[in-house]
Amino acid sequence: MNRRAGLLFNLVKYRALFLMVVLPAAVLVFNNYIPMFGGIVAFKNYNFEGGILGSPWAGLDNFKYLFQTEDALVATRNTVLYNGLFIVLNTVCAIFLAIALNELRSRKLAKFFQSSLLFPYFLSFVAVSYLAYAFLGGYGYINKMILEPLGFHDISWYTEPKYWTVILPLVNLWKNVGYGMVVYLAAIIGIDQEYYEAAVIDGASKWQQIRKITIPLIVPVIIVLVILQIGRIFNADFGLFYQVPLNTGVLYPTTNVIDTFVYRSLLVTGNVGMSAAASVYQSVVGFVLVLLTNLIVRKTSRENALF
Template identity: 55%
Template structure:
């Protein structure tokens, strides 16, 4: 009985804090943990029936790994896997560098009101949906009325059929991803930089350190733990692609599939055409499993060098 009494005592002591985390805990319970039971669909030939989800699930035929075989037996398996991984690697590296650089620049602006204006302007694209950004992009890249093509004609160049030329799109997608996400990412690093003890910089200035030396030896080491943790979390989603970026921005253009088709868009198109829920569930389970392995491996590597920077 004593352990139970101790447990109840701790609940009473921390009831205010537990109530604060309750909404978040319920969100994870209903949208992250309970849906995990649906992962069994990946191993069944699931067919929706009139008797409801559970009855249909129990009546569906068990097919083992056939859904995974279908996912990887297609000729597009290499392309979608390559695109998903390479794009995310570029997003992680450039996103980290640009977000940290922008946070440092904002922290060095003397006029704080002006810094807030810049920060707000950078943060605004994060709230725009990819559908809206897709229309903005189309206004620039449209063959007939696009701003870029009109400019090319004005300087005597031939217009470019942007939605048929795949060679330009890796750069367009990387640029738009950075433009939309850098403001949100930099806020986290900016908050960490603001929390650094100012006496470190005062001591460095007394020793004759210039601004670059202060950034190199004080700012970056002080936020290195946060950089490592966020990078580890990003590595865990390296097999997930931003569906809106790769579907809405290229406007589902067939000639661009070689550079814009990723796992998420491929599964969506397959589900839309065939209605195969089992195959899409298999793809989602595959992404989650690989992401878990990558997080555990990356965390293990980080612990070998510095335990304080690891997630756990």
Template identity: 50%
Template sequence: MAKTEPGVSGLQAASAQSKPGWLRTEWKHLKKNRELLLLAMPGILFKFVIAYIPMIGLILAFKYFRYDQGIFGSKWVGFDNFEFLFKAQDAVRIIRNTLLYNMSYIILGTVAALLLALLLNELSGKLIKIYQTTMFLPYFISFVLVGYITNAFLDHKGGYLNTIIGWFGLDPHKWYLETAPWIFILPLVSLWKGIGFSTLVYYAGITGISTDYYEAARLDGASRIQMMWRITLPLLKPLVIILFILGLGNIFRGDFGLHYFVPNNVGPNFPTTDIIDTYVYRALTKLGDINSAAAVGFLQSVVGLITVVSANYLVRKTDKDNALF
């Protein structure tokens, strides 16, 4: 005969025994951490309202939306809305730009952030705070303001860059009417704005490494470079892989603010600045075609999911311990 715990009635015990094992375990876990669950509830509700309820609108990607019929009453059109992106005259160009720019942002940002985090680790405490604040400040600046800052450098009349070029007797450039310079300008602006946050993440990972490894290495006569190469970087490898996989999730979704406000949305530089997001935005504002915009957004999310799962699968095949899931 099954024994019941003190203070627990036979009916409660029978009810507990009738539940599946995993359900009983989860219920005990929730009951034990109910205070923490209540504290997290506002954040959970906020995420649910902001991120999950609007997902109902994804059905617009498969409908011909009419305002008088509403979302659910509009006609189903299948995958017709997805043809907007692939049948566009500039489809190859905007898809190519989106993928290549995002790969450059991920690779350049990872390498630069790792290097700066390693350098910060070699500084004293007071200097670290100064450098962290200086690098982290641009992260909080909106791309509207970044666009004005970029314009201050690139303006063809009084821009700082053209002024410096004039000192050497060279003719000023009309940067916003050219295409070639933007393949360098956009990655540099992206790096300047986001390097502080990425560096802080990697620096936090470095500070979490046990000092015992470094003390043992010093006793063996290892130099600082050797300790970076043999201790710091290998122990940061899981963090780098996780952030790289998460970055791949947005490889088909461009940075709208960077590519819209910084190049000033000027037609002559579209061949090297235009991406999927800016192209769809202009089509949406001119044509009002929210069906195609919803289809492209849905496609970007699906491609991002496939990319993350595929990258994680490859990581699991080579190094199971460093996989994201």
């Protein structure tokens, strides 16, 4: 009885805090946990008449489709390679920009660059695709304002798959680097200034301060963000790979990823079960990769592990 009274007392005493938690917890449950029930569709031959529970079981047939066609294997390869490149490129550039902004003497100039770099993150990929077309189209900026004045022939960017292994990483970097930069900048600002003051007294150069103080102290933040990104290495940004190349068929060898492959297959076959199987496959593999990556980090540096 005393225990119940204590719980009731705490509930009343901290009611404001509990009320603050209720809405985020409800969003988490309804958006993240309840939809997990729909994962059983991946193991069913889904039809709209029977619904989720009434549709017949299909075993692993929906998963077999993901590995039986050459297009599926190409999409899987592209997904992993692109995301691996994105992780490395975005992390390095975000850290570099965060350190550079932190070293700017003018706070107004730093805020201007910070806002300018963060702005693309809030643009939809529909808007980004129009911007990309303005640069890469037949009468786009690159062809008419750069290549032609220099005496080069126009390039048909939307019919040459080889160029998109460079274009897509650059577009992704331009759009997302600002977000990572803000996170790392916040971590750098939180470093105690006494470390730098002591380093200056010892005669450390600015590069030595960055290498010996700044980077080591933000390593935990870097590890956490990289682990979370590795967990989504089998999930591609649909807008980047579908909208920016304008869904051009000739570019599929270098722009087709798991998400776009499943979407196109769903449009052709209408197989909801196959689409659900792809989602389950991505989630399970991502979860396993997070555990493995965190285990490796724990083996090398226990205090930097995510859990």
